[in-house]
Amino acid sequence: MFHVDYRNGVATLTMARAPVNAMSVEWIAAFHRELDRLAAASDWRLLHIRSAQKIFSAGADLAEVRARFEGTDGEREMVAYVEKLQALFARVEELPQITVAEIGGAALGGGFELTLACDFRIAAAEAKLGLPEVNLGLIPGAGGTQRLSRLVGLGLATRLILGAEVVTGSEAAAFGMVQWAVARDALADAAQALVARLAKPSSAAQGATKACIQGAYKPGVDGFAAERKAVGAMMGVADTQARVTAFLAGHRH
Numbered sequence: 001m002f003h004v005d006y007r008n009g010v011a012t013l014t015m016a017r018a019p020v021n022a023m024s025v026e027w028i029a030a031f032h033r034e035l036d037r038l039a040a041a042s043d044w045r046l047l048h049i050r051s052a053q054k055i056f057s058a059g060a061d062l063a064e065v066r067a068r069f070e071g072t073d074g075e076r077e078m079v080a081y082v083e084k085l086q087a088l089f090a091r092v093e094e095l096p097q098i099t100v101a102e103i104g105g106a107a108l109g110g111g112f113e114l115t116l117a118c119d120f121r122i123a124a125a126e127a128k129l130g131l132p133e134v135n136l137g138l139i140p141g142a143g144g145t146q147r148l149s150r151l152v153g154l155g156l157a158t159r160l161i162l163g164a165e166v167v168t169g170s171e172a173a174a175f176g177m178v179q180w181a182v183a184r185d186a187l188a189d190a191a192q193a194l195v196a197r198l199a200k201p202s203s204a205a206q207g208a209t210k211a212c213i214q215g216a217y218k219p220g221v222d223g224f225a226a227e228r229k230a231v232g233a234m235m236g237v238a239d240t241q242a243r244v245t246a247f248l249a250g251h252r253h
Helices: 025-040 062-070 074-093 110-116 144-152 154-162 169-175 184-198 203-215 223-234 238-249
Strands: 002-007 010-015 046-051 098-103 120-124 128-130 166-168 180-182
Touching: 002 025, 010 025, 025 074, 046 184, 062 074, 074 110, 098 110, 098 184, 098 203, 110 128, 110 144, 120 169, 120 184, 144 154, 166 169, 169 180, 180 184, 203 223, 203 238
Parallel strands: 010 046, 046 098, 098 120, 120 180
Antiparallel strands: 002 010, 128 166
């Protein structure tokens, strides 16, 4: 279901469940196992998530959804499934390392919700993105209502989610749903250039900064206090000391 490659500080996780990377219970468990392996590895500083299929991910496994509707305990099973998806995407979001989603094809429902858990999203201009669940009488319950609202604001999120709008990568970039949109045939090179650039700064500083940014919208978190604590912590990091020393050495008069 997944292939992971390590190169130059980047862990590239390629989703490979044909044909549409459907998110089954087994798929969720397999993703967790890959994250477990990543947690045990030390030779990466950025996670690059992409797809080997034409589609990034179409979201929930429809065969499993159908079985829940036909079963006698479907409501409990559906809630448990959504809880598993929420936990997985929260784990991706809370990684201290930078995360990048390369969206080469459709990212719909849970597929788009996965990208929302990443720090950066770069999409093919022609890709289709959205949370169309209300068309099926469902809701984007794997974090979609929360993360998209925080990302683009209440008004636009309401339009997109309640209207079940599916937009192109170019439109998504204009709306702020993704940070970049490029032509499909240029996406792979653009994504590689992006992850290479993002892998250069201090991973410790990136992790601390990421936590501060996330704290900006978490209830009860004093973001300014978090910044002060992080600034102090950076003073004792060997990589920070080496970078600052080199920088100052280059700016002596």
